[in-house]
Amino acid sequence: MSKLFVARDSRVAARSLDGEMMIMSGRDSTLFTLNRTATLLWQAADGVTPLDEIVERRICVEFEVDPSVALQDAESLARELANHEILQVSKEPILQKSAGASR
Amino acid sequence: MPELAAELETLALVIEIGEMPVRVKTNDPAFHHMLSDRYAGFVTASEHAEIEFNVDLLAPRAGDPDADVCATQRAGRWSLTRGDFSAEWEPDSRRGWIRQSANPYSIDSVLRIVHTLVLAKKGGFLLHSASAIRNGKAVLFAGVSGAGKTTISRLAPSDVTLLTDEISYVRRRSDGYVAFGTPFAGELAKIGENVSAPIAAVYLLAQGPENHIDAVSPSEAVRSLLSNILFFAEDEDLVRAAFDSAFEFVSRVLVSRLTFLPDSRVWELIR
Known part of the structure; x- marks a missing residue:
């Protein structure tokens, strides 16, 4: 099974407040609030760490979930965030000049 | 010629x-x-x-x-x-x-x-909100159409100076934020007074069976603020500026929810 890589889109503004990650699309100013799982994925999405490693090291550590189920859910989530153009998904590492600012 | x-x-x-x-x-x-x-x-x-x-x-x-x-x-x-x-x-x-x-x-x-x-570009914004000055401080009443901006403006007692019943003008200063009067009128069809005052509070409007003020979380305050900031441009830099302005504003100005009955007693809560 090929690996997937995820990276924060550089065209968004993002900040964490009260444990909630809030992201605004620079394209159409839509505001997203991520849940805990999506926040973990977002924060770890550096473009070079494979998604399965993110799931294993960040999500499975935080939640008691079966790794294969968690990976499947994480892939669905990553593609959903990609549809909103706040995350990039690729089968190759994603090299960016600067990832989306995340405070 | x-x-x-x-x-x-x-x-x-x-x-x-x-x-x-x-x-x-x-x-x-x-x-x-x-x-x-x-x-x-x-x-x-x-x-x-x-x-x-x-x-x-x-x-x-x-x-x-x-x-x-x-x-x-x-x-x-x-x-x-x-x-x-x-x-x-x-x-x-x-x-x-x-x-x-x-x-x-x-x-x-x-x-x-x-x-x-x-x-x-300067950390300020226009906000869908009524605003008024009482006791030298400005208060903003934010909400979408029908939330009660015009109603609460109409109920204001005589010691209140109305800045707008529709679009508030917010500028950032080194020590906080200032609200200015605007000629941008809503259903009240009355332009605001051309004066300004430091902003003491923002109330997110809701109508209910009794008057009360409730705390809201900072994240809810930011979300509500962002949903009421006037925004026209599809421009990444300006989106970031507005986003950052909302967070900065919430870190400096108290944002609460004001549930009110449509009668003048609501102003007893606004001092």
């Missing part, structure tokens, strides 16, 4: 909202008169203007004033269009033009858009 030169004499007036004077020039005396009336209280005798617009009046046409505004920036020049007007503005030269029919609503929209663009 001296007669023709006299006919084309340019008339100008300076409309100053939120300490930003904008000069509007037109050849049409009736339009000039209409603007003078429309912005009474915000027209200054000052020669200084930060922005200057030439207005070219067109014959009335069936442009849709309810259409979405399109504000785009290209090569340092802003293009602003809606069904009933088109305009361009170049921030570097501080000059621009507006093409519209002789009505007050189109230029009113252009002014709102230009103010949002200028404020965004």
Whole structure:
């Protein structure tokens, strides 16, 4: 099974407040609030760490979930965030000049 | 041809909202008169203007004033269009033009858009909210149409100075935020007083069976603020600026939820 890589889109503004990650699309100013799982994925999405490693090291550590189920859910989530153009998904590492600012 | 030169004499007036004077020039005396009336209280005798617009009046046409505004920036020049007007503005030269029919609503929209663009660069914004001054402090009442902005404005007691019942003008200062009166009126159809005061609080409006104020989380405050900030441009830098401004504002100004009955007792909670 090929690996997937995820990276924060550089065209968004993002900040964490009260444990909630809030992201605004620079394209159409839509505001997203991520849940805990999506926040973990977002924060770890550096473009070079494979998604399965993110799931294993960040999500499975935080939640008691079966790794294969968690990976499947994480892939669905990553593609959903990609549809909103706040995350990039690729089968190759994603090299960016600067990832989306995340405070 | 001296007669023709006299006919084309340019008339100008300076409309100053939120300490930003904008000069509007037109050849049409009736339009000039209409603007003078429309912005009474915000027209200054000052020669200084930060922005200057030439207005070219067109014959009335069936442009849709309810259409979405399109504000785009290209090569340092802003293009602003809606069904009933088109305009361009170049921030570097501080000059621009507006093409519209002789009505007050189109230029009113252009002014709102230009103010949002200028404020965004300075940490300020226009907010869908009523605002008023009481005891030297400004309070804002935010909400979408029907939330009660006009109602709470109408219920204000005599010691309250109304800044607007529709669009609040918020500027950032080194020690906090200041609200200014605006001529942008809502259903009350009454322009605000041209005064300002430091902002003490923002209330997110809700209507209910009794009057009470409840705390909201910072994240809810930011979400509510962002949903009420006027935003026109599809521009990544300005999106980031507005996003950061909302967080900065919430870190400095108390935001609460005000549930109220539509009677004047609600103002007993606003001191």
